[in-house]
Amino acid sequence: MSATTYQQPLRPRKLTLLWLAPIQAASLFTVWAISAGGQTLRAWILTALLWLMTLPLLISLEATLLAMMLFEPFRGLLRRAQYLIVNYSGEDPIHVLTPIVTIIAIAALMRKERLNIFRATPLAGSVSLLGLLFFLEIFNPLQGGLFVGISGALFMLVPLTWFYFGQAVNERFIRLVLSVVVFVGILASLHGVYQMLFGYPAFEQYWIDNTDLYASIAVGHVRRALATFSSAEEWGRYLEIGAIVAFGFVAGAKHLAARLGWLICGLASTGAILLSGQRTAVFGLILGVGILVLLGAHSWSGAVARLAIILLPVVLVVAFVKPPADDEVWSKDEKETVGTLLSHTQRGTLKPAEEESLQVRLENWTYLVTQVIPSRPLGTGLGAGSLSEARFAHESDLPPIDNFILVLAIACGIPGALLFIWILSRATWLSLSMARRARKKPHEARGSGDSTCNCQKQNESINCWQITFVREPRLAQ
Numbered sequence: 001m002s003a004t005t006y007q008q009p010l011r012p013r014k015l016t017l018l019w020l021a022p023i024q025a026a027s028l029f030t031v032w033a034i035s036a037g038g039q040t041l042r043a044w045i046l047t048a049l050l051w052l053m054t055l056p057l058l059i060s061l062e063a064t065l066l067a068m069m070l071f072e073p074f075r076g077l078l079r080r081a082q083y084l085i086v087n088y089s090g091e092d093p094i095h096v097l098t099p100i101v102t103i104i105a106i107a108a109l110m111r112k113e114r115l116n117i118f119r120a121t122p123l124a125g126s127v128s129l130l131g132l133l134f135f136l137e138i139f140n141p142l143q144g145g146l147f148v149g150i151s152g153a154l155f156m157l158v159p160l161t162w163f164y165f166g167q168a169v170n171e172r173f174i175r176l177v178l179s180v181v182v183f184v185g186i187l188a189s190l191h192g193v194y195q196m197l198f199g200y201p202a203f204e205q206y207w208i209d210n211t212d213l214y215a216s217i218a219v220g221h222v223r224r225a226l227a228t229f230s231s232a233e234e235w236g237r238y239l240e241i242g243a244i245v246a247f248g249f250v251a252g253a254k255h256l257a258a259r260l261g262w263l264i265c266g267l268a269s270t271g272a273i274l275l276s277g278q279r280t281a282v283f284g285l286i287l288g289v290g291i292l293v294l295l296g297a298h299s300w301s302g303a304v305a306r307l308a309i310i311l312l313p314v315v316l317v318v319a320f321v322k323p324p325a326d327d328e329v330w331s332k333d334e335k336e337t338v339g340t341l342l343s344h345t346q347r348g349t350l351k352p353a354e355e356e357s358l359q360v361r362l363e364n365w366t367y368l369v370t371q372v373i374p375s376r377p378l379g380t381g382l383g384a385g386s387l388s389e390a391r392f393a394h395e396s397d398l399p400p401i402d403n404f405i406l407v408l409a410i411a412c413g414i415p416g417a418l419l420f421i422w423i424l425s426r427a428t429w430l431s432l433s434m435a436r437r438a439r440k441k442p443h444e445a446r447g448s449g450d451s452t453c454n455c456q457k458q459n460e461s462i463n464c465w466q467i468t469f470v471r472e473p474r475l476a477q
Contacts, residue, residue, distance in 0.1 A: 275341055
């Protein structure tokens, strides 16, 4: 009794010391890093960011995923802000933070689920086969070196692992992250509006003056806004997804206040897309919203009627709205940033076939399909055709591609491209099937009486969210 009474008061003190020790050490190291400045301070900041994204893994996988999703939209701004304390360098270690956390998270998931994650859903087998192909192509000697393949894995293999995260989270978390995408996109766009109205801050202008891999930032006599992203394309694509999600929530909202709020968010995201000057994002938004409208139809005749209603204003705009001439874009001076970008977007949207950039892309794609890909049908290496090859394999003579399927065909060969197209087609079909089932009556959707929504395919029961949360790997710019 006396021994127990004597030890009990020591436990809170020991616990306090256990927490204070690393905090004091971190504080002392922070003071030393600030006084040292330069590379030391940057290394400490990056370490702190890595720690902040990894530590939530002690709580749950969802917490770490959310931390990475909050970090990624602001990575470009943080990357440019580092030049307040260091000089420009072509190597940016901030780009490897999310891949490191992703590898740690997938290792933790595999420790928990073992090999079940590779066959948990109908798509898992195909995705795993594609991942194996990605891994083998890292060692392809045709790409110019092993380092090119490892760098390519950051752009293609690491994002592919997020498919398995989609199998491990629930539908509530999916709705949460989709909402986060909407609000973070709008928040990040505020910095883009600032860049257009007041110009780039000094540290961002310093990056623009030194970088050599972003020539498309110029539009006429002005520069595109980047917001907090690494490129205007990333900004536009992120807003495209956010706008489609917001309009989808408008259709599914049950209360007028919620519907009005999501509508405002969707319109704000759409306006930011127009200001980004990304015509691809505009077409993607139109296609996405059109699919949402068609999926809301109860029958094929209703879908046809909705399609006619959608196409009517499009035809009227194309027929009666005159796009600005190319000279009009170049006639604007450096202070007319908003007007230049809006004219650029309007011209590219209304007359896409007359855009010089599209003609150049078509010529490059024709050359790749007819000459480059047939000459190496089994692929050149995981880093071939991407930014990895442009940065680390200087002898490469491939033109800019701007098409992920063609990049995949060059990197992994024709089999890899066909497998990727199959995965996208299969995921699209399963998603459409799920959307049709969701419109049925509750007793029809339940089937066997279970309270969860299940889809039957090849006698295998799976959760609906497991077949829809498929992240397509994209190239970083």
